[in-house]
Structures are given as C-alpha cells and as structure tokens.
Amino acid sequence: MKIAVGSTNPAKINAVEAGFKLTEIDVSVIPLKVPSDVSEQPFSDEETIKGAIHRAENCLKAIDAQIGIGLEGGVTETPFGLSICNWGALIERGQPPIIGGGARFILPEEIAVRLRNGEELGPVMEDFSQRENVRKKEGAIGIFTNGKITRDEMFLHVMKILIGQYEYRKM
Template identity: 50%
Template sequence: MRIIIGSKNPTKWKAVQDVFDTYQVDTLNAPSRVSSQPFSDEETREGAINRALQCAESTPGAIGIGLEGGVMYIKDQLYLCNWGALVTEDENIYTASGARIVLPIDIAEQLKAGSELGDIMDQYTRKEEVRENEGAIGIFTNDSISRRNMFVHVVKLLRGQWEYWINK
C-alpha cells in the first residue's frame, strides 16, 4: 500500500511515516486551495481534505493524506488548530482534529493583520523554520508537544478510523 502525504514539510511527512511505518510513504506538494493562513476550523479542515484528495487522485491505489495547521476563534481568543484528512482510492474521506492552545494576544494581532503564523513564529523566537521543527505548539508548550507529535496524534486518529471501517 502506498501513502502519499500532500506536503514536503518534514514535520508532516515524518508524522505520517511514524504512523504508517510499514507502508511506502511519498510526498507530493499538493496545494491546500485555502488561505495561506486558514482562520477557522472549517477552512483548515477543507485545506487538509483538498491536499488528501489531490494525493489520492495522483496515483491509482494510493491513500492520500492531507495535514493542515490553522487558527480559530473561541469567543475572543485565537487558538492554534490542526486538521488531517485521509482519502482512499474510492474517495472515502476520514477527518480528524487535534490539539488546541490559546495563542498570545500579540501573535493573534499579527495574524489578524495578515501575517502567517510560521513567519511570525520565526520572528518571535528569533529562529528559522519553526514550522518545520517544533512549531508554535512546541514553543508555547515548552517543548512538551512538538508539531510532529501533534500531527502524529491526528494521523493516528485517521488511521484508526480507516482501519475500523475497512474491517467492518
């Protein structure tokens, strides 16, 4: 079985490799077809589904996986959110969401002004490529959860649903 992940971001494809360790995992640069900074659960989920669909359609017999990070509001607080989608060859779609944490007000203000979280985090931490390493979740949880671990959790939820329904 071949798994195709719709991103070249190492935190995303390594998370898929961790969960599907006995499968061939390939990457495809599949656009999310949503905003570069998704601003709701709906938009973030849609981006994950779009990536997964493109991956599944790219290779006969392959399973497509899309992972998308975004932000969403609960009342007046902006939270980090993430979604994943798994699409089978016959276009069954499984989705799951993971960890959420409140983002600091100054980060939220920059996001509302139009900046992307990855760029903000590089400035905030004075590091490069935070999105490809610990991610905002790693920074704001004092490395208790990395971005890769966050996506591993989502991919486990996807795999579990898929396995449940194929064995039903």
C-alpha cells in the same frame, strides 16, 4: 501500499511515517507538494479541514496511490482568543474522507493580533522566537509548550486518529 502525503514539510512526513509504523500495514510514504486550495493561513476549523481534504484529494489526482493524506494547520477564533487548530484527512480511493483533528491552545494576544492583520503563523513565530524554520521543526506548539509537544507529535496525534478510523472502517 502507496500512501501519498500532501506536503514536503518534514514534521508532517514524520508524523505520517510514525503513524503507520504503529500498524501492521506495510506502506511506502510519498511526499508531494500539492495545493491546499485554501488561504496560506487558514482562519477557521472549516477552512483548515477543507485544506486537509483538498491536499489528500490532490495527492490522489497527482499519483497512483491507494491513500492520500492531507495535514493542515490553521487558527480559529474562540470566545477566549485565537486558537491553534490542526486537522487531517485520509482518503482511500473510492471512499469518503476520514477526518480528524488534534491539539488546541490559545495563542498569546501579541501573536493573534499579527495573524488577524493578515500575517501567517510560520513567519510570525520565526520573528517572535528568533528561530528559523519553526514550521518545519517544533512549530508554535513546541515553542509555547516549552518543547513538551512538538509539531511532529501534534500531527502524529492526528494521524493516529485517522489511521484508527481507517482500520475500524476495514473491520
């Protein structure tokens, strides 16, 4: 089965591949650079979910795949501070989207202030951590959990939720 993932980011591709390796479904994963049609830095659960859905839909518009997957990271305000959020969408042709979200944590205020002022999390984290390609490697979650959870693992969790719902739908 052809699975198109709406990203060329290694963390997201690895998560999709690892998620399907846990199943008996034989897949070919095709990474695609497609737009999310939302802000570069999604700033709510709603916008982040829309970004994931749009990526999945845009995959299916771009190539002849059975399933499109969109994975989107964002931030959302809470009464306790600015939180990381991450959402995914799995769309099988002719079916409504399957949506699932993952881990959350409150960002340090020094990071949150910069995001509220219009900066994007990836470059802010590179500056803060003095590391390169944070969004393609450990991500903010990897830095702030001291490597206990990486960005790959965070998105793998979302993929397990999506794939489980997909399998349930097929029962």
